[in-house]
Amino acid sequence: MALHLSSLFLRTLREDPVDAEVPSHRLLVRAGYVRRVSPGVYTWLPLGLRVLRNVERIVRDEMDAIGAQELLFPALLPKEPFEASGRYAEYGDNIFRLTDRKGAGHLLGPTHEELFTLTVKDLYSSYKDLPLALYQIQTKYRDEARPRAGVLRGREFVMKDSYSFDVDAAGLDKSYQLHRDAYVRIFDRLGFHYVIVQAMAGAMGGSKSEEFLATAEVGEDTYVRCTSCGYAANVEAVRVPAPDAVPFDGLPASHVEDTPATPTIETLVDHLNERFPRDDRPWAAGDTLKNVIVMLEHPDGTREPLAIGIPGDRAVDEKRLGAQVEPAEVVAFDEVAFSQNTALVKGYIGPGALGTDGASGIRYLLDPRVVEGTRWVTGANEPGRHVLDLVAGRDFTADGTIEAAEVRVGDACPNCEHTLETARGIEMGHVFQLGTKYAEALGLKVLDQNGKLVTVVMGSYGVGVSRAVAAVVEGNHDASGIVWPRELSPVDVHIVATGKDEPVFVAAEEVARDLEAQGLRVLVDDRKGVSPGVKFKDSELIGVPTIVVIGRGLAEGKVEIKDRRSNERREVPRDEVVAAVVREVRGG
């Protein structure tokens, strides 16, 4: 039965809702797809629900096609599994927690690694049962600090999450690739531009992770991409290409110089240019080695200082640093901490005092650019003094390297000889090699061919289903409203009946019936006494890709077919309209 606008539970808004900033939010509310209930919590109205179901259908199709099996976990979960995995504490305020009448703790599931792991452990115990892939499409809950942009970032949202279980890493690679391929098909069908970026695999077990980002100005994720080769990565995941080590034969010996009142890179560079001018070029910030001390706080509450050496022209990127030291948190290295370590001279810290073997005993990690043979000006660990011509590998070493320096537009691509630029996107999907983190924590093991217990290797894979609805609108709208890709549109055809002549409405119903007989889904604007302008505006706002206008031309046996995206209209004889529309919908 066709939907009829005269009775459909829908009210379009002529004006923009005041709280909606991004286009998708504005349009989904104005066109009557969603209504806000509370911050980050939305009702799906009939048209919106149809779109949401369409996204689910596509996801389901492609998951089933790779042999993943659908199941459904509760959203209301006991807290114990999350305590076992350590995430009850780790997730912090982002979990919705509640207590039942007996005082037992529960939570609303933010994600389901634990439950999948435990359920597989419950039922399976042999390598013969693997590989296995399970998925669910389910409502998730996260008490986001700041929900925003309508359903783009909600506190309640629909997500498809799936998990793969393999007996070894090679199996995981296969499962991962299967999922990745399925995701490519899903996002192609959803109809938006996206990039696949390398992401952080996390501290434990995982070895590979990629995110599917819908390219969008309003996106919350910044990523970098190569201007030439197709490389794309999250800022956190960018690997700085380390230059080759250079021989240090013949380089001058290091020498300590007085550099009074030069606690910052800027003052130091000025001083160098004044007192120790170079022959070839002026000193620049990039000639200096900046040593930054931070404090790490581990999950168990212990604290550990960490020194990071990076070229002086770069800042430490907190996100990149945070991703590197996960699960530890980065906190400020404050005055108190400084005063407790007498080997540190603020503003003049140099490699000489750093490292687990150095005077300070602080672990020291270097930016990958600081390779053997490079010469630096850096602190001499005395007030007002710096060392010049300090050569990495000859005069100092560190405990390792770390990717913590900011990534800048124009930096070298790790993959080719070109440079990087930044762009923004919306995270739509994530494929992730979990490894054994959860299997280990929750004891998921199977017997292998030799009768030995081995820990199962897992992957996790997510698609933001409700978010996809908003992301698709971000990429598919114009000044008048939404322009749905065919597979997502709430219906295939929107029939607009204009005028007051009864034959027009009769014809609209006949066409609707015939189109439905051909298997198309139809919406009829059968409202009486509503002016044509209103109906045209509404049809454009709602965004069904094919609009059939039945009105004044009917007297001459003509109706109009309009393409929402191109705005092209053509008149066809009344008798041919069904065939023409079917062709257009199926072909397009």
Added chain:
RNA sequence: CGGGGCAUGGCGCAGCUUGGUAGCGCGUCCGCUUUGGGAGCGGAAGGCCGCAGGUUCGAAUCCUGUUGCCCCGACCA
């Protein structure tokens, strides 16, 4: 958690400075006219002005407190 802003019919807003019968546009309902780009005229319904105190003869308006919401940032498998 930091910064900024806003709470007045379903939606968008004015009124507040200078206290005195709560208003406008859209939407909704009734009648007549109109019907290819958000129609016209006439009539109508609908609001404890976020909440709680206070000042005052009198508070949407002034004062105090409080709650909620929105935007930016921090945060975010």
